[in-house]
Every structure is written in C-alpha cells, then in structure tokens.
Amino acid sequence: MRTQVAIIGGGPSGLLLGQLLHRAGIDNVVLERRSRDYVLSRIRAGVLETGLVELMHEAGVGERMEREGFVHDGTIIASGDDQVRIDFKALTGKHVLVYGQTEVTRDLYAARDAAGLETLHDCRGVKPHDLDTAAPFVTFLKDGKVHRLDCDFVAGCDGYHGPCRQEIPQEVRREYEKTYPFGWLGVLSETPPVADELIYANSPRGFALCSMRNAQLSRYYIQCDLSDQPDDWTDGMFWDELRRRIPAEAAERLATGPSIEKSIAPLRSFVCEPMRWGRLFLCGDAAHIVPPTGAKGLNTAASDVRYLHEALKRFYHDRDDEGLERYSETALARIWKTERFSWWFSSLMHRYPDQSEFDLRIQQAELAFLRDSPAAQRAMAENYVGLPY
Ligand code: FAD
Ligand code: DHB
Numbered sequence: 006m007r008t009q010v011a012i013i014g015g016g017p018s019g020l021l022l023g024q025l026l027h028r029a030g031i032d033n034v035v036l037e038r039r040s041r042d043y044v045l046s047r048i049r050a051g052v053l054e055t056g057l058v059e060l061m062h063e064a065g066v067g068e069r070m071e072r073e074g075f076v077h078d079g080t081i082i083a084s085g086d087d088q089v090r091i092d093f094k095a096l097t098g099k100h101v102l103v104y105g106q107t108e109v110t111r112d113l114y115a116a117r118d119a120a121g122l123e124t125l126h127d128c129r130g131v132k133p134h135d136l137d138t139a140a141p142f143v144t145f146l147k148d149g150k151v152h153r154l155d156c157d158f159v160a161g162c163d164g165y166h167g168p169c170r171q172e173i174p175q176e177v178r179r180e181y182e183k184t185y186p187f188g189w190l191g192v193l194s195e196t197p198p199v200a201d202e203l204i205y206a207n208s209p210r211g212f213a214l215c216s217m218r219n220a221q222l223s224r225y226y227i228q229c230d231l232s233d234q235p236d237d238w239t240d241g242m243f244w245d246e247l248r249r250r251i252p253a254e255a256a257e258r259l260a261t262g263p264s265i266e267k268s269i270a271p272l273r274s275f276v277c278e279p280m281r282w283g284r285l286f287l288c289g290d291a292a293h294i295v296p297p298t299g300a301k302g303l304n305t306a307a308s309d310v311r312y313l314h315e316a317l318k319r320f321y322h323d324r325d326d327e328g329l330e331r332y333s334e335t336a337l338a339r340i341w342k343t344e345r346f347s348w349w350f351s352s353l354m355h356r357y358p359d360q361s362e363f364d365l366r367i368q369q370a371e372l373a374f375l376r377d378s379p380a381a382q383r384a385m386a387e388n389y390v391g392l393p394y
Contacts, residue, residue, distance in 0.1 A: 008034040008123075010317065011143045011156040013131055013169055015044060015124060017106060018289030018306040019162030020113035024064040025314040027120055031321050034123045034154060036131050036145055038163075041114060048193055048266050049106040051216055051224060052077075052203070052300035054391030057307035058102050066112045073219070074104035080389065082354075082375060083206040086252045089376040090202075096379075096386040103203075105218050106303050133159045133172055137283035160313065161287040162306075165275070169291050173282040185272035185296055185351065186358050187211070190229040192243055193266040198223045199251070199259045205298070205354055206251045207372060212298075212355045213250035223260075226297075228355055235267045243267075272296035274348055276340060279333040286313050286332055293340050295347035298354055304391060305343050309336045311394055339392060346388040 010026055012019045015037030023033045037044065053061075053074070061067045078094040093100050117124055128145040135141045136159060143154045161169025170178070189212075198217035206213040211228035218224055227246055229238075238246075240263055248256040275294040280287045289306030312335050316328030353371055357364070375381045 006034070006152065007155040008032050009156060009321070010158045010160055011036065011133075011141075011154050012160045012162055013133070013143065014161070014163035014167055014291070015039075015041075015114075015126070016162060016164055016289070017110055017113070017303055018291075018310055019160065020110060020117065021060060021064060021307065022160055022162060022288060022310045022314055023122060024066060024113055024116055024120075025060065025310065026317060027122055028063070028065060029314070029318045029322070031317060034125065034156075035117070036128045036143065036154070037124065037126050038128055038131065040126050045107060045111055045114070047107070048191070048224075048268070050297070050300060050303040051103055051105050051218060052304075053102045053104055053109070054304045054307070055099055055101070056311065056391050056394055057304055060307055060311055061109065061112070064113070064116070066116045069112055070102070070104050070108070073108070074102040075217070075219070076100050077103055077202055080202050081200065081204045082372070082385075083204055083252050083255075084369070084372045085208060086254075087372075087376065088204075088252055089382075091382050091386050091389065093386045093390050096383045097390050099390040101300075101390055103217060109303070131163075131168065133161075133169065133285060136172055136285045139284070141284045157284070158317065159285045161285055161291045162289055164290040165294055167291050169285060170277050170287060172285055173277070173279070177279070177282060179278045181274075181276045181278075183274040183348070185274075185355070186231065187228050187355060188231050188233065188269045188271045189214075189226045189297060190233065190235065190238060190243065190269050191224065191226045191267070192240075192264045193218070194223050194225070194262045194264050195221055196223050196260040196262040197221060199255050204251060204255060205350075207354045207368070208250040209356070210246070210250050213247055215247075215251060215255070229269060231271060233269060235269055238267065240264050270297065272298075272351065274344055276337070276344060278337060280309070280336050281329070281333040286329075288313055292336075293344070295344055296351040297347075298351040299343075299347040299389060301343050301347050305340055308339050308394055312336050339394070342392055343388075350385075
C-alpha cells in the first residue's frame with residue numbers, strides 16, 4: 006500500500022487532518038487501533054472555538070454543526086453565590102459553539118466514508134519506520150496479517166498514549182509535565198441544562214461545571230479525588246454534591262435524572278518538544294495535554310491540524326517546505342499560551358489539598374479582580390474564544 010500522508014489515529018485530529026488534505030488533493034490513509042463504535046462512544050469535549058468551526062467548514066463538514074450547534078456569547082464564573090458573566094461578544098466580538106466532540110468525530114467519519122477514503126480500524130502494533138529518511142513507512146497488524154504502508158509523511162495523531170511521540174529519540178525529545186491532585190467526575194444526563202450558558206463554579210467543596218450538549222442533554226462535572234471510581238458515586242450523590250457547589254439560584258432550578266454516562270478524567274498539563282522529527286509530525290494530544298478547565302484540548306488539536314495541513318499544502322502544491330520546517334516552532338508558540346491559560350483557569354477554580362489560607366485569599370482576590378476589572382475579563386474572554394492562529 007502507498008499513500009502521501011499516513012495518519013496514525015482516527016480521533017478528531019487525524020480525521021480533520023485527513024479531510025482537509027483530501028480537499029486539497031493530498032492522498033491519505035487513517036490507521037486506528039480501535040473500532041469505530043469505540044471511538045464514537047467516548048464522551049469528551051463540547052466547546053468549539055471559531056477557528057475550529059472554520060476548519061470544519063473548510064473540511065466540508067460544517068452543515069450539521071451549524072444547524073445543531075449552539076452559539077454561546079458568554080459564560081458565567083461563579084464563586085459561591087457571586088456570579089460574573091464574561092461577555093465574549095462585547096469583549097472580543099467573537100463567540101464559541103457548543104457542539105460535542107462525538108458529533109465532530111461522527112461528521113468527519115461520515116465525510117470520509119462519502120469520499121471513499123481509506124480508514125483502517127482495529128490496527129494493532131502500528132509502528133512508523135525510517136522517519137529520518139525521505140521514504141518512511143508504517144507497519145501494522147490487521148486481520149492476522151502484517152501490512153506495510155509506504156508514504157511521504159507520517160502524522161502522529163494517536164493521542165497521549167499513542168506510540169508516535171516515542172519515535173522522537175530521547176536525546177532530542179523534551180517533555181514538560183504537571184499533574185494536578187484531583188480529577189473530574191463527569192455525568193451526561195437527558196435533562197434540560199440548568200442555564201443557557203456554561204457555569205464554572207468555585208466553591209469551598211471544590212470546582213463544578215454545568216455544561217450541555219443540547220436542550221435535552223446536559224453535561225456536568227465536579228472536582229473529585231484521584232482515588233475515586235465512577236461507581237463510588239451514585240447518581241443521587243452526584244446531584245447532591247453538584248447542588249452544593251453551584252450558586253443557590255441555579256441549584257434550585259437544576260433538573261436531575263439518571264446518568265447515561267459517568268466517567269473520571271485526571272487533570273494534566275503536558276508538552277512534548279519538538280513536535281516534528283524528520284518526516285514525523287505530531288498533532289493534538291500526541292504532543293500536548295491541557296487540564297480541561299478552559300475547554301482547550303480539542304481546540305489546540307485543531308490549531309496543530311491547521312498549521313500542518315497548510316504546511317503540507319505548501320509542500321505539495323508549491324514545492325515549498327518552509328511551513329514543514331517551521332511547523333514545530335509555530336504550533337508550540339500557540340500551544341504554550343493555551344497551556345498557560347488552562348493552567349491559570351484551573352488554578353483559579355479548584356480547591357487544592359495543600360492550599361494554605363494565603364493561597365485561598367489570593368484565589369479570592371483573583372476572582373474579585375476578574376469580577377471588577379474589564380481588562381481582566383477581556384484577557385479571559387480573548388483566551389476562551391481562542392487566540393489567533
Ligand atoms: P484522541 O482523541 O485521543 O485520538 C487519538 C486516536 O488515536 C484515538 O482514537 C486512539 O484510539 C488512536 N490511537 C492510539 N494509539 C494508537 C495506535 N497505537 N495505533 C493507532 N491508533 C491509535 N477536552 C476538552 O476540551 N474538554 C473535555 O471535557 C475533555 N474531556 C476529556 C476527557 C478524557 C477522558 C480525555 C482523554 C480527554 C478529554 N478532553 C477534553 C481532551 C480532548 O478530548 C482531546 O484533546 C482530543 O480528543 C484530542 O484529539 P486527538 O485526536 O488529538 O486525540
Ligand atoms: C465541557 C468540557 C470542558 O472541559 C469545558 O471547559 C467546558 C465544557 C463539556 O464537556 O461540555
């Protein structure tokens with residue numbers, strides 16, 4: 006088998022890259038370790054920056070998103086019963102779109118199928134070779150046979166646990182990491198959302214987030230201990246705890262019901278440098294992770310995809326490799342700013358086990374500053390709607 010770009014990983018990064026390359030006349034094959042049903046059953050992010058929305062349109066998959074997504078012009082930051090609305094539209098002229106990652110992925114798979122592009126699922130032992138030559142290839146096991154895919158480039162879109170990052174030699178690779186001493190317990194329920202906009206809540210009992218997928222589907226999160234298991238939390242316990250952490254007027258309105266999904270995610274900040282080695286280019290979670298507080302995971306994956314597909318277009322259409330040469334530097338410049346925002350917003354909103362009285366006062370002062378200062382609100386809004394590419 007031969008293709009121009011071998012894409013390892015059929016999550017949102019790999020699928021979006023594949024679709025954009027296809028529209029630019031660049032041939033690609035996606036190799037995914039899991040089944041399609043498994044990939045589509047993962048409930049993850051829900052907030053799309055304008056940049057990602059534009060990329061979806063450029064990829065020709067914006068129609069359902071435009072119809073079913075919800076424009077959000079602002080968000081609520083709560084501290085106890087104190088609430089401040091960050092008005093994205095007034096502060097930046099921009100908004101975000103609430104549309105689930107699962108739907109993004111579903112739309113991209115549908116477009117791939119319609120275009121007759123090759124997507125191989127259940128690929129085991131995927132391994133890139135000869136990445137430091139002009140003729141790399143990927144081997145993998147599928148249906149009991151070893152296959153070889155020859156290509157010009159390998160895109161490592163294989164998430165945090167994927168193998169691609171490890172191909173960058175240790176003496177070249179630098180990894181920066183911060184773990185957080187808590188997780189997020191997330192619940193999806195077929196109930197109307199508690200508010201029209203998202204509520205990020207700082208409370209003495211820990212962080213809570215009220216989000217949504219549509220008028221009848223809500224997504225809620227609460228900060229939990231890292232040692233907790235989803236089954237430790239009955240639905241009743243979850244709703245009681247959520248009510249205690251959000252402003253009283255929201256708690257009174259909260260509609261509860263059975264959870265249809267419940268999971269715990271750890272929080273991590275992580276960056277791998279460089280994001281390119283030879284003919285290997287990393288995109289998305291394969292290269293970096295942010296804690297979910299600013300809703301940036303999927304959006305940073307999209308910014309990498311945008312830089313990489315532009316660079317590949319320049320290479321194939323204009324025989325100009327400058328974009329590829331500069332890919333790592335360009336992508337990392339935006340990533341680090343987003344890492345900073347996600348770390349800052351996480352630090353502002355959570356309770357830390359080792360937080361001193363001084364730390365707590367600083368957190369309260371920072372929240373009060375955000376409430377009172379239009380400049381602080383603008384900085385928050387600018388980051389939340391997405392920094393320019
Ligand atoms: P992934 O979505 O991880 O996709 C990588 C793909 O590569 C997967 O399909 C995987 O099966 C495949 N793969 C892995 N190894 C191999 C291999 N060896 N061979 C072939 N294929 C392989 N972000 C938010 O903004 N908000 C959230 O609420 C949020 N919640 C999250 C919850 C969890 C549990 C996780 C893990 C992430 C969450 N994120 C969230 C982050 C966001 O979902 C990710 O940033 C986004 O999925 C990144 O897309 P990706 O395509 O780069 O990686
Ligand atoms: C969602 C997740 C986030 O991490 C976030 O900051 C906002 C919304 C969500 O899943 O809806």
